[in-house]
Amino acid sequence: MSMRAIACRTCRGVLAAVLVLVLGGCDVLSAPPVPDWPGPHAPYPFPDNIPHRTE
Structure with a gap:
């Protein structure tokens, strides 16, 4: 066999x-399915005592 065939x-x-x-x-x-994304109306992920840009 040639070198190319062996490679x-x-x-x-x-x-x-x-x-x-x-x-x-x-x-x-085998892993469980990923939960659905919470969507645009999900609660804000940070505590309420952090000032927002709109305040």
């Missing part, structure tokens, strides 16, 4: 191993 097979093996490790260690599919 190509090695590269494919490394990429496959990385893909298996990434997908095996990733818990995106």
